[in-house]
Amino acid sequence: MKIRFASTLTPVHQNDCDTCKYHGTIKVNPKTFGADLVDLYTCDEWVIARYGNDGDYFSYDADMLGDMDNKRCKIIHKALTTKPEWNAATIKERLIVSDKWVTRGVITIFEYQTAAEQNSHTTCEDNGVGFNGVDAELLSSYAEFASKNGYLTKGQMVYARKKLLKYSGQLAKIANTKIITEQMRAA
Secondary structure, eight states, rough: OOOOOEESSSSSOOOOOOEEEEEEEEEOOOOHHHHHHHHHHHTTTTTEOOOOOOEEEEEGGGGGGOTTTTTTHHHHHHHHHHHHOOOHHHHHHHHHHHHHHHHHHHHHHHSSSSSHHHHHHHHOSSSSSSTTTTTTTHHHHHHHHHHHHHSHHHHHHHHHHHHHGGHHHHHHHHHHHHHHHHHHOOO
């Protein structure tokens, strides 16, 4: 059973509890929950899977976790214990709302440029990683500034966020590669 996260920032369905902690939205077979998108929450010892706005949810407490005969429990447990696989959409979500993600994204893409590209602030190799020829000079200078200072200025942030959105697929590949590498080190 493969778990696919549709979002890790924004729930799809309205939740009426202020103390619930949102963990992400997963894509599921509509036959299982009656909907194809399910928001996952924890609240005290309860696990909640909300799949509609009109009181449509499934919940269980931690003591019921042993009842893994329940298909819904199995799916929810797997989702809550799985690191989300990054995709372009989830990276874009983060870039839109987080200055830290933009700053780290600019630095990360720059780090994947070759040494020659980093030194010249250009793109001279067609290797599928790093900045494109149009963005290389500006974003390389932003990456060096951010590496040195730990932040981007407000003006830099505006341009970096706008330009970095097109690199969300590349950032997702990098993030997923790092997760795999971390898992291999832990094994």
